[in-house]
Amino acid sequence: MWQHSELEPAELGQKLKQQEIRLAGNAQLKIYGRLTCVSGKRMLKNNRVFFLNEDEAIAQGYRPCGHCMRQAYKKWKDATI
Numbered sequence: 001m002w003q004h005s006e007l008e009p010a011e012l013g014q015k016l017k018q019q020e021i022r023l024a025g026n027a028q029l030k031i032y033g034r035l036t037c038v039s040g041k042r043m044l045k046n047n048r049v050f051f052l053n054e055d056e057a058i059a060q061g062y063r064p065c066g067h068c069m070r071q072a073y074k075k076w077k078d079a080t081i
Contacts, residue, residue: 001060003027004048021050025062032057033065040065 002021004012015021016035025032026043032051033040040048051057054064054072064072 001025001056002050004045004050007050015050020052022053023051023057025049025051025057025060030062031065032062033068037065037068039067 002015004024007015012021022035023032024035024037024040026040026047027049028047032054051060051062063076066073
């Protein structure tokens, strides 16, 4: 997991290009989603974290976004009820 605020723009670009970053999350809300998510694009840089994959996000205690990852969110929600 990488904090957005701790990455230099060039380093972030390189990680994106090399596909080391595939998902973004909100550290305060503990939600992860796709990099293209409208909800995710609105979050503050200080709250944004990046993940390589879903397994990493889940291991850190994050849940799927209900907007951009509807199937994963539904599966998560059904499992928590």
